[in-house]
Amino acid sequence: MENKVGNRWLVVVGAVMIQLCLGAVYIWSLFNQPLIDKYGWDPAGVVTTFSITIFVFAFFTIIAGRIQDKIGPRWVATAGGILLFIGMFLASKATTLTQLYIYYGLIGGAGIGTAYVCPLATCVKWFPDKRGLISGIAVAGFGLGGMLFKPIATHFLTIYDVSQTFMYLGLIYLVFVVLGAQLLKNPPAGYCPPGWTPPQDAGKGGSGVDFTPGQMLGTYQFYLLWVMYLFACTAGLMVIGFAKDIGTQLVGLDALIAANAVVIIALFNAAGRIVWGTLSDKIGRTTALMAMYILSALAMFYMSKVPMNYTTFLIACSAVGFCFGGFLGLFPSLVADYYGTANMGMNYGIVFMAYGTAAIVGPRIGASMPFTQAFMVAGILCVIALVLTFLVKAPQPKNA
Template sequence: MNKPINRWVVLIASTTVLLCTGAIYAFSVFAGPLSALKGWSMGEIMMAFTINSAVGPIPMILGGFLTDKGWAKWSIMVGGLLFGLGFYLSGLVNSPEMLYVTYGIIGGIGQGLAYSGCLSNTIRLFPDKRGLASGIITAGMGGAAIIAAPIVNLLIEAEDALHAFRVLGIAYIVIVAIASFFIQSAPANYQPEGWTPPTRGTGGVNRNWLKMLQTPQFYLIFFMLFTGAFSGLMIASNASNIGQQMFGLSATTAAFYVSLYSLSNCIGRVVWGTVSDRIGRNNTLNIIFGVIIVAFLLLTTLSSQLGFALGIIILGLCFGGVMGVFPPIVMENYGPKNQGVNYGIVFCGYSAAAFFGPRVAVSMAASNAGNFTNAFYVAIFIAIVGLALNVLYVQIKNRSEKQLAVKQ
């Protein structure tokens, strides 16, 4: 007998927490004003975003371990509160190094703990709708900047970027504290009433992280996540600057497009997650990688605001799709019991993309008078690699399933 639990309430509360921690995707709205206020270079400031994303695997694995042990509620609450604290303290910094500690390390640790707990705990409650649940819960991360970007812009116009950090930090602490009361930890093998587990596939085979590392699928999934997240993180961290420097947009208009990107990111997670439930994860990824290539070609060939809008919308949808599809892929390969730790390790692929994506974009733009075109070409190549890896993954997976069927 499963302990009575309202999985939809847990889903809503967890999504609310991620609507706070997902404010990292609005960082490009902070970057320019913070540079002007403090006189720091864009490279120095963007390093804070890079550190925030790069430290993610450590707290994600820890949060995954806590979630796998039934302590998801604490992982989520502590992580969310740490993130809010890091945001608030970022409003008190007087050097780039302090920003790296507050926003990069404290905020990154908090975000990783909360994200891991929310995601792994929630999709355990939806074995019948993994793609949909993953899409909705990760939409909290992707959709956060829809709310944050215009508020940040208003707060910066009213005072400055440091003021915006402080106000949002306090707000996030309060919201996370309230939402945490409605979160319950899910049993490892939760089954909703009226649902029967499928008899085929690997979803019922629980492998820990050591056994996961022994499979060739792990390495393909890892690098596929890297290639899928690369373009999304490149745009997420530089959307405002791309709009202003390449398409002549004002800071206010560029902030609107940051929100538009986040809205697309949010919608993409739900849409592609649901689509993947119907046509399969890998068929979905084939489409996503192909569309990413088309989107960057639009950005490189169309110099109008319309071209920028199309590119932003399409890339946001695709980035959302990547983040919504991979959690179910990991669970379906290695089972629900160790999903927290397993996905935390796979998520290192995302963190690698977070380290390289923004840096490649900034360095190439700096050497080309603020033009990001060369960075877009790199992203196209990375997407092509991702498409090839997905094809290889399907071949290896099919071969493994045939061998398993023969043994049975």
Template sequence: MNTQLSNSKRMLTLAGTVLTQFALGSVYTWSLFNSPLSEKLGDPISQVAFSFGILSLALAVASSLSGKLQERFGVRNVTIGAGLLLGVSLVLTAHASNLFMLYLFAGLLVGFADGTGYLMTLTNCVKFFPERKGLASACAIGAYGLGSLGFKFINMYLLEHFGLAQTFNLWGGLAMVMVIIGGLMMTDAPKQTAKVADAEDTAEVTHDFTLAEAIKTSQFWMLAVMFLTVCMSGLYVIGVAKDVGQNYVHLDGSTAASAVAVIAVANLMGRLVLGIMSDRVARIRVIALALVVCLVGVSSLLFLHLNSLSFFFAVACIAFSFGGTITVYPSLVSDFFGLNNVTKNYGLIYLGFGVGSFAGSIIASLFGGFVATFYVMLALLVVSLVMAITIKMPGTPKSDHANASRSIPVQQN
């Protein structure tokens, strides 16, 4: 009876998480709105697109704080609250009449709502499936990626038939209902199950680094730089893909908008392919591969003669790398610093998710376009790739040199 009840709870939680993640993933259609908002507000696209950088930063900060909210209020209540805030924020965005209001409503509030629901519901769902963490993670993360694809068609239809303001109202209402229904289906995962499963799944963890110990290692900051680099590349391109296609590659609006679908599919493929690969290959090597793919994409944007095909290839490479990195990184951080404190350790590194996108938008705003940001991305990718190739596992803190020289295996079996 208890087993049946437990299975029912975890399957309902999985279904609710998939529904919630699908709705939260809708924010990745943001590039569809840059041109209409630019026309409405009378401001340059680069300044309008800056709202997505703020959104990403708020998302990252909220994600790092959502665990504490869950401890206090429970996953169901926090998810419902996130859904309400997301819906209200998108409705308020419909009435934004200047950049400040856009940054506040679409950037800060939408990002905070999305981030509050994203990482918390994902990790809660995975804890329910200690024997199939990869499958549960793939379902949840895949739904988040599919959300941008599904809402690409929904939001394009709404923009065409109802106009900008009403699109935000309808999008907000639909996303809010989906997140609230998903939240009502969720239950907090039992804590001990995840801890035992993680211990069984990890090869040989000799020490769990606290956050204070981890930040004293060079490896922590190297991982942070690599994560920030991929997030800066991925989130910036996702946020302005349609505008890059129109204004940089000189595609027509309909063709340029197809980049949103290309990004969504590539993002999802990156999450699935690199996520599965990370169970068979050392995760730092998977990240190195992701950096190479991203480097190819950014180099293509800068140095290839761009047409629709080469443009789609470039953004697909960047989205593939971004999706895979986001999927692999929590486990990678646990490989380096242990499982018991991975939420805090990864939580700090995860701030690079928002900082990277924010930095990309600032560079574009200060230097007047996409190209300057692409060159900075290129330089950071080269540096990060060198780090990924040369990084070593940290030694046990507060130990003698002999113990500190021991490596913690990266590979999971």
């Protein structure tokens, strides 16, 4: 019974504490100009730090996922918080771009990836009755992290230089990630919430079987899911990475006004993770995915072909952020449905590499051609992903 194993919602509290800090990675753009002003570094080189961080973050979810599947989430998440602090501390001492890449990008990104997968894998195990909702809540904190830490970092930058800001932010991350990690623990084997009976069909199209990472890689569904995730995140990260520039260059807005899109995207990003996750529990993951790809494609085609004003620009950005958050909230549930929860940490870590790849592909597409053309490419990718959803079915174990 739940009253004998503790309150499962405490795990959610710990998950949100961790994810709020990890999601602060999205405030990197605040550091670009201060670093350029202080060291005279190449602007493109400074911006590259963000792509390195996201890629390393995604890669380390695989390693951390494997470890937390074996020893549990608490110590792995704790290690992630410590690693993130070390990266931030060393970044505060960096005097070359190479050092920044290693300290913030490699070490800091490794810390984020190490801690990130633990709340997701743990929450999904505690809430088999609400997988979509709980995955959404667990990752909504990551989406809100940028909003929470933007004013904090901005305040630090007004009274300290950028190096000191890295130090103080690192200390905050250390405290709250480590505290949140202490609330993470796996449920007892075979745990079921009181009053809930596992459905005979293993849920919304689920397989009802725990796959090892090797078995997952042996299914065609994995490769379809990976490509679908890649295309979804490519479109979202393209707009997120260039939201301010799109507003100034394409819509003709003042830089300060265009920056409002960053806040709007963050809000709808967080909301989408919860709303789409909850909706997918009711209508099924595939149906929810189809709706998100359609909305994403329409937003991209609209931004590509229709002249925008301030209002329509924000509406389009809202739609993109809403769906982007939904994809990040829904795919963990989909992986759990298809491949079980026993190896959820590593299995989702492998799928999540699609996000890390998109962090490189999306901005590259946005930077290599006019925004209108880039949006058209992203819209086409969303249409292709929509078609792939018709081909995805729950995998069946070979010995079934």
